Amino acid sequence: MFTGLVQTIGMIEQRDRQHLTIHCPDLVALIAIGDSVAVNGVCLTATQITDTNFVADVSPETLGRTNLDDRRLKYVNLETALAVGDKIGGHFVSGHIDGVGILNEINLVGNSWELGFTAIPDVARYIVFKGSIAINGISLTVSYCNDLGTEFRVAVIPHTYENTTLKYLHIGDRVHLEGDLLGKYVEKFLKVGSLPTLGMPLPTITPEFLASHGY
Structure with a gap:
């Protein structure tokens, strides 16, 4: 989970169909292997770290839904994952772009x-x-x-x-x-349907329903 407050700008040094190598010397000290990092809003996992760079694995699914494989893309926004107790100055951002x-x-x-x-x-x-x-x-x-x-x-x-x-x-x-x-x-909650695993009908959300439940 992220907040949308960018910490630094990184530079893509290398890319292929499986990896991104990002140069960000002022951020790598805050990253450990296995950490999530938002790269232009896309949640990726750091798999290798050097003094100045980190490497993130990318899947065909990620490349198909983003522009991270665009060779013209050189600079990216970076944000490390939100820690419990951190200030939330932006809003909750999952890193799973729509x-x-x-x-x-x-x-x-x-x-x-x-x-x-x-x-x-x-x-x-x-x-x-x-x-x-x-x-x-x-x-x-x-x-x-x-x-x-x-x-x-x-x-x-x-x-x-x-x-x-x-x-x-x-x-x-x-x-x-x-x-x-x-x-x-x-x-999701406003949709009328049923809970498929239980076969339970969901109530229709109307002004009357909300009033009867104290809203």
Whole structure:
């Protein structure tokens, strides 16, 4: 589990269909073999560590759902896993991205930046106005979205822009998107159906049902 607060920017030194070697001398001291590290928002496991680099294994599933095999991708956001008792300054980020979005707009507004993205429906349903979203592992707040959530914008302060890979993005670039974990559970609970292993019907969630249960 992560919070979406990027600790440093790493550089991909080597990649193949099974491994990523990431140069991050200011972070390796915090990583042990077997630790989870969010790499551009994707949860990977450190399998080798040197004084300046760590190596993470990647599976065909990971490469098929992310842009980590894109040879143009050089710099990545890095965050080590959340420890019990740590401050949660962003929001809960699992590192299991929902899909890839496209950057379609960059505007300088005052001294901050406004970035616009297109999202696929699998992600869009979790995007709400003033809700949280992780973009390349960065916890950001949605400043605008259309009714479907397929088009949305985020406002980015100078500190975040300069200390993450957002500053390297260009129009048309692909980014990793992860919707708010809480929204996914709410969606699951609101669905009408049954518990397949028990054959138990689930009640329909209505205003009357919530009122009768004290909400």
